[in-house]
Amino acid sequence: MHNPEFTIPSAAYRGVLVCLAICFCSAFVTGCQPQPEPPSPAPETAPAAVEPAATAPPEVSNPPQADASAPPPRPTAADTVEQPQTAPKETLRLQPPPAREKNDAPSTPSNGTIDIESPAEQAADTTESPNAGDTMEEDDYEIDPEILAHIKAQERAIRRIADTYAAPPGAKQLGKQADLWVDMKAKRVYIDGYVAMRRGPLEMFACPVGTKEHESVVAVFAKSSEVHAALLAIGAQSGTPVRWNPEFLPPTGQTITVWATWRSPEPSSVPEKADEEEPSNAEVEFVPGEEFHAVDAREWVRNMKTKTQLDEPWVFAGSTFWSDPEDNVEHYSADAGDMICVSNFSSAMLDVPFNSSADAGNLLFEPFSENIPERGTPVRLVLVPQSIPSDEPPAALPVDPTTPPDKSMLPIANHAAPKAADAKE
Numbered sequence: 001m002h003n004p005e006f007t008i009p010s011a012a013y014r015g016v017l018v019c020l021a022i023c024f025c026s027a028f029v030t031g032c033q034p035q036p037e038p039p040s041p042a043p044e045t046a047p048a049a050v051e052p053a054a055t056a057p058p059e060v061s062n063p064p065q066a067d068a069s070a071p072p073p074r075p076t077a078a079d080t081v082e083q084p085q086t087a088p089k090e091t092l093r094l095q096p097p098p099a100r101e102k103n104d105a106p107s108t109p110s111n112g113t114i115d116i117e118s119p120a121e122q123a124a125d126t127t128e129s130p131n132a133g134d135t136m137e138e139d140d141y142e143i144d145p146e147i148l149a150h151i152k153a154q155e156r157a158i159r160r161i162a163d164t165y166a167a168p169p170g171a172k173q174l175g176k177q178a179d180l181w182v183d184m185k186a187k188r189v190y191i192d193g194y195v196a197m198r199r200g201p202l203e204m205f206a207c208p209v210g211t212k213e214h215e216s217v218v219a220v221f222a223k224s225s226e227v228h229a230a231l232l233a234i235g236a237q238s239g240t241p242v243r244w245n246p247e248f249l250p251p252t253g254q255t256i257t258v259w260a261t262w263r264s265p266e267p268s269s270v271p272e273k274a275d276e277e278e279p280s281n282a283e284v285e286f287v288p289g290e291e292f293h294a295v296d297a298r299e300w301v302r303n304m305k306t307k308t309q310l311d312e313p314w315v316f317a318g319s320t321f322w323s324d325p326e327d328n329v330e331h332y333s334a335d336a337g338d339m340i341c342v343s344n345f346s347s348a349m350l351d352v353p354f355n356s357s358a359d360a361g362n363l364l365f366e367p368f369s370e371n372i373p374e375r376g377t378p379v380r381l382v383l384v385p386q387s388i389p390s391d392e393p394p395a396a397l398p399v400d401p402t403t404p405p406d407k408s409m410l411p412i413a414n415h416a417a418p419k420a421a422d423a424k425e
Contacts, residue, residue: 157376158209160285161194162221164378165263166411174230179221182230186399189230189383190409193220198372201363203343205258205301206381211337217300217367218260218379224319224334224349227383231256231316236385238318242344242351251344251351253316257401258340258350259382260300261410262373264291286378292407295371297381301342302368309368314340314350316385380410 143151162179168190171181181190193206196213204216213219220227232238239253269287301310319334333347341348342365343358356364373379382405387394 158194161376161378162192163413164286164288165192165380166413168380168409169411174233175222175226177221180226180230182233184234187234187385187397187401188399188405189227189234191220191222191227191381191383193218193379193381195373195375195377195379198367198369198375200366201304201360202301202365202367203345203358203363204338204341205297206340207337208335208339211335216337217372218381220339220381223332224337224339225332227339228318228332228334228349231383231385234385236316237388238316241317241320241346241348243346248355250353250355251315251317251348252353253318254388255313255386256316256350257384257386258297258314259294259384259405260297260379261292261294261382261405262377262379263288263410263412264293264373265289265377286376288378288412292410293373294382294404294406296404297340299371300368301365303364304366305364309371310342310352310365312352312354313386315353317348317351319347319349382409 162177167173167178168181168183170185171183171188171190174180174182179192182188183190191206193209195217196207196219197215197217200215202215202217204212206218206220207213207216208223209219209221211219228238236256237254240249240251242251243249266287266289269285298310298313302308303310319332319338321330322333323330334349336347338345338348340350342352343356343363344351345358384401386401
């Protein structure tokens, strides 16, 4: 509300008020100017120099009115001295950091700060890594002594099994080890192995040692490619593996009869039975006795639904080859385990000539446990090609291909014979 008693002061008094207002505004503007931050403490660098704030301009009769809402003026390049740049504490590098020894101290920049590496850089500096492909010393991993002892015992047991029987008379050894022979006159192939499995679903009847013993009745001490070559050497003819596209075509090839032969052990070498009637002591050496057995290998395979033995013969499908793109070396597919199959595989050497699923949930066969000797029993498989049906009468053979092998085909090795004799006494 207007005060009627308010009077305008004199001109002299009004001049004094104007001067006080100008001084107050100058001091206020100077105090609001931003002060530059001092640099990081360093012994070599001097503190930043700042020009003193400009003093109030001389009084003028008509000074410009300052806009209170305008931002305060910023210092120019001339107002401040160039400040040294400090290194950031964490940097992202496009290239890995230079390698340094473990005991080397991290480098210190000239401004006295330490460059702290990010976790990714610290991981890049690590010289030891457990990742695959790294070269690790043998002492880096220790095998439990109990497990190692078990592995060694199994190796010794397998080696004893491989040396149980002597070479069949009249046969020629193939390869360096005495585990595979061919009889050119009788047209037979002999392969040594052992009983690997008596329970569970089957994909194979026989596989090479170290491949698919968990789904094969017999594991043999020869490669599938070597057995293939042995069959070709006695005149067997391979056919074609199974095909599914565009429709199922069963494997073809010459029919091959497989005999399983073995000797019963001497009583002193029979290990004690464990649960599920399996041998519990691998250290007990198998000593072959005089009792000889020879059965059609199909009697060791049973249909899980009908509970009857396998009745179809095996055919010499011949497997396939594959080439390694790394070195262009060809490999025989059945060497991976598919030697004598009861499920259809395009890689099978011997296969069944009908549709037999290889899917884990639809397998047809299992071991005929009642007909199979104990696990670990040394056996010798005898492969005999059967005559190919033709209009011409078959050529006369010195040995009937349908005749099972006799006891003379499974002689006991010299190192085992004395032990067997001692066991009888």
